[in-house]
Amino acid sequence: MSKKILLYILLGLVFVGLIFSYFYDIFHYDYAVPPGDDPIRHMTAAKYILDHQELRVYAASEAFDPPTFHILLATIANLTGGNIVSVTKYFVPFLCILAIFGIYFITKISFGSKRAAITALIFFGFYVPQLKQIYGDGTYLNIISALYLLVMTLIALIIYLNQKDKIFSPSLGLALIFAVAVFLSHSLSAIYLVFTLIIATVLVILLRKKELIKKILTFDIISAILFLPLTWNFYTKGTIMGILYALGIVQPTESVLAGLPAMFTTPATLNLNNYSKYTGIIVIMFFFLGLVLILKKYKHAPNLILLGWTLALFIGSRSSFFQLPHRYARDLAMPITIIAAYAIYHSFLYISSRHRRYLVISIFAVLLGTLIVGNLTAATGYNHMIRVQKSDEQAMAWIRNNTEADDVILGMPLTIVAGGWGSFINLLTDRTVLDGNACPEGDDGKCDPIYDPNSEISRQFYHDNSIDYVYAGKQMLGGHVSKHEMDWSYQKELTRADFLTKIAEFKEEEYPYLGNVKIFRVDERKLLENNPAN
Incomplete structure (x- = not known):
């Protein structure tokens, strides 16, 4: 059997596994509504758009998200004649499947197809046992995958801008589309994306890459021109209040204008758990950007970097070793994932090609078998959060x-x-x-x-x-x-x-x-x- 045929068989098994893993429980149980407060909040917003054919105006003290995702749900419900609950429970797993393929294509740009495939498989394994978290994280994919894709999009963009002969790949185009979709759909990820662009700009300036400075500043200006008019009403409050709240200066219920003077009159009392929402991602950005830059310069650097970061992140994300706010542990799943992919890939290099092939098939078989058993267990009542009682x-x-x-x-x-x-x-x-x-x-x-x-x-x-x-x-x-x-x-x-x-x-x-x-x-x-x- 040729390698190409084997690859197609494995990809087919993965695709079948994806469909089965995400939709089996939904087909088996016609549950009333996915569990969790965030999904209910998003479905309520989408239902308002469907019923009134207009956006809801939120009060200054209310939690909100940009309406793009809600408009999409309402549009699908309108076209199909379905209700918001049904559309959401079928559409969210479909988005999860798209996200896994997106993770593969965007990771491929920076780290190659083999590492990208392993990374996507790890995310696949992470997704399926945690349907509760997928639905509980705002019904927009999973926050971890959304942030991962934003980070990898930035890395791919920097690599593209640094190329002499620029070839715009379809993978990069899809990644940019996803980044825009996240920015217009999920407020927390959008704030992270703004921080990402700022950090990338500062890092490039510090490295004194003159040509790259011009390119990334141009990209920043274009982004501001495109995004600012679209998102002023949604992000003026959200971004400013997010920063002030993280610094401990104002409470979420205060208005923006009332909170701004407090920057100069109130001493900042840092709340580590709140602060980590906006700083945890910064640590990850420096790691990823630094990793790309070092890998381009030093041939044998990956092994040392991966070993050091594996130990640091494992210790840092385990509360039994080192107490960190839970958001750090969640965000650290991104670099841990790419590190695991590197480790698995380099381990394969020490095995002969024939045995490596058998090993890959065995891993796929065990992975798919575990997922099938896990879903059957959940469908029979093991995970009561997957369906409404x-x-x-x-x-x-x-x-x-x-x-x-x-x-x-x-x-x-x-x-x-x-x-x-x-x-x-x-x-x-x-x-x-x-x-x-x-x-x-x-x-x-x-x-x-x-x-x-x-x-x-x-x-x-x-x-x-x-x-x-x-x-x-x-x-x-x-x-x-x-x-x-x-x-x-x-x-x-x-x-x-x-x-x-x-x-x-x-x-x-x-x-x-x-x-x-x-x-x-x-x-x-x-x-x-x-x-x-x-």
Whole structure:
């Protein structure tokens, strides 16, 4: 059997494995909605575009992402006649498959086809067991692959600009298209991309590469001209606030204009976990850029570099060895991946060609076998996060059958379980759902219509918004209470018993647990009776 035929067979197995791994669970279980708060948030934004044929205007304090991805989901739903939930759950795995091929083509530019194939396989293996993370990271591919592709795109661009005889490859063109798509679709990756261009420019200037300085500055200017008009409304707030928040100068809820004077009046108190969001990527940029430059100059440098960085990154990403914020560990997966690809490739060089062929086939067989077994295990219930539980579907059916179409439901704010249920209920039942944080602040600077239903502001909020139901997280009402919720309850100076007492003040009747929530009917008469002013 020739090497070319063997290669095609292996590629075919990989493609079949990709389809099976990503879509088997979706075909087997017609789940209601992918789990996680971020997917629900994105689907809600896309549903708004589909229903109203316009973009939603976000308040200054709201989290947001550029609407390109949402517009794409809404357009596909409109053309196919499907709903946003169905489009998302099929479209996201398709994007993951495209990302793996993208990783191969863009890595090939800088590191060759063999290392690129190994890198893509590593990402393939990383993706499949972690469908929860794919959906939980904003439904836009996976943050790790998005950042990896941005970094590799930059490296490919620098190599291209440094070539005497420039040949614009299709791989580079696809990479640039992907970079633009990420910039217009994912706010955190876009901020990283801005930092990447700044670092690349500074590095080239420090290296005193005169010709390259002119080229990269020209590229920066062209990028600014193209991106600035398109993204001013989306990134003026996001980028500036991201930097100020990372430096500990302002809180996310402050407006940009209010936060700018604080740069000169407030001493910066660094929060390492927040700071790492914007600095972790910088460390990686220097590593990748330095790696490319050194590899071009020293023939035997890769072995020493890879050995040193493998040890450093392994120690740095393991909390048991060295405590680092979790975002460092996540971002460090990118250089670890390319390092692993190098290590595997160079290990093969010490094996004869005949045995190397058998070894590659064995690795593919083990990899595909593991993925198939893993997906079968997940499909039979091992990974409960991949699909929505039956009780959740029953809860949605109960709400549809027992509430009126124009009923308004108020959700308890800032809880892990209940936090995503507002959009969850809205997506699947079309009921209007308000967040408990939407209540305007009172004279004391805070208002919580859930924890303090009898305050004058809360009663007015219930009346003005015609609240019919209140839902609260099951974890807050009994059973296990997570550390996050316990911390939040403590900050509110309320114990769980206090919460049960206060919620009893405004419920008329109690309904059975509905999946992960407990829902209460609001009795406005009882609110009025408990009004101290009466």
